[in-house]
Amino acid sequence: MEYRVEKVSPVKRTIHVTVPAEEVDASLSATIAMYGRDVQIDGFRKGKVPASVVESRFQKQIYNEATTELVNVHINEIVGEMDVNPVSRIDFDGDLLKRGEEFAYQLSFEIMPEFEMPNYEGIEVEEEEPEVNPDEVQAVIDRIRNQMAELEPISEDRAPQDGEVAVIDFQAFDEKGEPIEGIKAENFELPLGEGQALVDFESIIKNLKTDQEGEGEVTFPDDFLNEELAGKKVTMKVKLHAIKEKKLPEVNADFAQKAGGFESVDQMKEAVEQSYLQSRTQLTRSQAQKQLIDKLLKMVDIDIPEAILERHMNSMVEDQRHRMEQRGKSLESTGKTVEELREELKPQAEELARSEIVLLTLAKKEGIEVSEQEIDFYFRQIAARSGEDYNQLKQLYMENNLIWAVRDKLLADKATEFLYSKAAVTKVPPQKDDATKGDEAVS
Structure with missing residues (x-):
């Protein structure tokens, strides 16, 4: 086997390979012998089938496998001698082996770019000292207290306020007065003033007293999880069952143990x-x-193999798709095509x-x-x-x-x-x- 390396670009190589007829015949004979050991053909004992019969009966499979095996051997040999690391798939361009004939084919792949690595010892860089503000620690303690708070009913006859929990039934209706599926709940406990609900929805609740019913218009944001309701206005009917206040636990040893x-x-x-x-x-x-x-990157000029760039762009697009789906939205809801997004991420x-x-x-x-x-x-x-x-x-x-x-x-x-x-x-x-x-x- 002989080969010639063509430098198509700084990062792409095409290998022109020529295989003499003797090596072609040897490869075919080896594959035929392998088939001959295992095949079972009527009229012959296993392992005793003549090579000519085996080749005639399984010609397509034999020539395909012999070609693949021979090319794979060459790939390992050539890549090893070139001392390169292909970063893309290796594309094969050629036909199948033919007995008694020279075999010529091409291999194409991308490699890591060659460049002179600059001196990377002693590069100066500043690193911030990690620091913790006591207020941050206290904020975590306060959050844990809030999570561990017990809810107690408020008997006072008044509307609920921020910091309290409203126990409500609610149902959304469209412009025709028909109930909207999926926007409904009973005895739902909603903390007020914590950003867990739309402001317009909380406003309806804050105008009610216990056992009162009310309604009002609520406009869903354009990026609402349910794309069918995004940007739409609905009528929300609410009944307030009870108001509860949070009783925060004392910050003591018992609290620390439970936390x-x-x-x-x-x-x-x-x-x-x-x-x-x-x-x-x-x-x-x-x-x-x-x-x-x-x-370090500012010190070097690098040609980027297309395969590496494609891998990173594909990964970034899939990451964005996954994040959108976690929010209940599709990538298409951004109004951009995949190609436009890829160009933006390039x-x-x-x-x-x-x-x-x-x-x-x-x-x-x-x-x-x-x-x-x-x-x-x-x-x-x-x-x-x-x-x-x-x-x-x-x-x-x-x-x-x-x-x-x-x-x-x-x-x-x-x-x-x-x-x-x-x-x-x-x-x-x-x-x-x-x-x-x-x-x-x-x-």
């Missing part, structure tokens, strides 16, 4: 603070690592692709590897979080040829940590607007 098995309130506050610190530390470290990668996908290429190149340069145990641990973590069966999850990835994507992700993560370990990191005070970042602590 999370803590021995004291101080121990509980310390656990909340440590949870904040841990998540903040991970966040600020990730931000510093992102800055490092961005600085710059972000290009950045992710360039980051992946640099990190995987760094991993190769430094001899960073991922073990089978690390891959198994990754799947066990995913299975534990999602509740899926570990074996079935891993098998699904194997069947769909996605194991390599997991390996590359873990390699990139390791390369990121390596890059961070070589950086000149300067700790700086947190930004003022970071002091009240969202609740990363346990609740």
Whole structure:
């Protein structure tokens, strides 16, 4: 076998392969012999069927399998000699083997771009010191108190107020006065003033007293979960059965024990603070690592293989589709076609692709590897979080040829940590607007 490498682009190669007739005949003979050991044909003992009979009876299967086997052997040999890592599928362009004839075909695939890795040791980056505001800890305690509050009826003859819970029946009606399916409930407990219901709907309730009925118009927002009602106006009829107030538990040792098995309130506050610190530390470290990668990307000029870019765009589109479906909406409800969305996401996908290429190149340069145990641990973590069966999850990835994507992700993560370990990191005070970042602590 002889081959010639054609450099179609910086990241695409076409391999022109020529196989002499002797190798073609040997490959066909080997496949025929394999068939001959197992086939059962009337008039012949198993394993004693003449090669000519086997070839005549199973010619189509034999020539297909012999071609595939021979090409696969060549692929492994050629890729090994070229010392490249195809990042796309390998496309075959050729016919089937023909006995006694030379066999010529082409292989096309994309590879990682070749570029000179800049000096990545000592890159300067600032990392914020993690900090926890006492008010944040108190906010978590208050939220837990609110969750553990007991509801007690209010006997006072008045309308409900924010901070209280209204026990109601309600039903929505369309412009014809017909009830709307799915917008109905009985003895529903609705906390008021917490943003759990539309303002117009709460206004109807706040104008009622116990055992009174009322109605009013409510306009659903354009992004309402039920697309059929999004942006529409309906009549909502409500009956108020009772008003309840929340009795918050005292913040004492008993409260701490019930909230999370803590021995004291101080121990509980310390656990909340440590949870904040841990998540903040991970966040600020990730931000510093992102800055490092961005600085490294500015030092290189990279051609992005189409296969890597497509993979990132496809993944981002599917992630957005999944998020929309979790909200009860479809991707089409955005008013954009998939192609328009892909074009919108392309710059972000290009950045992710360039980051992946640099990190995987760094991993190769430094001899960073991922073990089978690390891959198994990754799947066990995913299975534990999602509740899926570990074996079935891993098998699904194997069947769909996605194991390599997991390996590359873990390699990139390791390369990121390596890059961070070589950086000149300067700790700086947190930004003022970071002091009240969202609740990363346990609740």
